Amino acid sequence: MRMIFVNLPVKDLEASKRFFTSLGFPINNQFTDETAASIVIEENIFAMLLTHEKFKGFIKGDIAEAGAGVSKLICLSANSREEVDGYLEKALAAGGKPWMPAQDYGFMYGVSFQDLDGHVWEVMWMDQAQVDQRELERNLQELKQAEPA
Numbered sequence: 156m157r158m159i160f161v162n163l164p165v166k167d168l169e170a171s172k173r174f175f176t177s178l179g180f181p182i183n184n185q186f187t188d189e190t191a192a193s194i195v196i197e198e199n200i201f202a203m204l205l206t207h208e209k210f211k212g213f214i215k216g217d218i219a220e221a222g223a224g225v226s227k228l229i230c231l232s233a234n235s236r237e238e239v240d241g242y243l244e245k246a247l248a249a250g251g252k253p254w255m256p257a258q259d260y261g262f263m264y265g266v267s268f269q270d271l272d273g274h275v276w277e278v279m280w281m282d283q284a285q286v287d288q289r290e291l292e293r294n295l296q297e298l299k300q301a302e303p304a
């Protein structure tokens with residue numbers, strides 16, 4: 156089984172824990188102490204919130220200021236458009252900031268926000284049936300174009 160750990164430096168660990176639990180993500184106390192918190196996003200996906208001092212122990216050089224530029228986008232999938240909007244509402248109510256306008260492509264919908272430390276999070280929903288249909292139509296079109304005249 157493969158697991159993903161997204162390690163994020165945070166300025167205020169307690170405030171960050173409150174932010175992420177308000178989004179509905181539980182804390183794994185087994186890997187949480189006064190310097191770090193393990194946020195369970197999914198069974199095999201975790202956000203490790205690390206104090207700056209703790210984070211520095213894992214890197215060379217300085218910690219980049221998350222709000223000064225964007226070096227990553229953390230994107231989570233959702234089961235519906237309503238769930239996407241719900242995450243944004245919860246994030247803003249917990250002190251997060253809106254980032255980009257909502258993106259609506261019909262078959263795919265997403266929003267984004269910055270957490271308390273300026274890390275950018277996206278939440279998106281995709282109608283897999285429409286994606287599968289588009290792929291089928293594209294494949295049929297390619298077959299038609301490849302047919303000898």
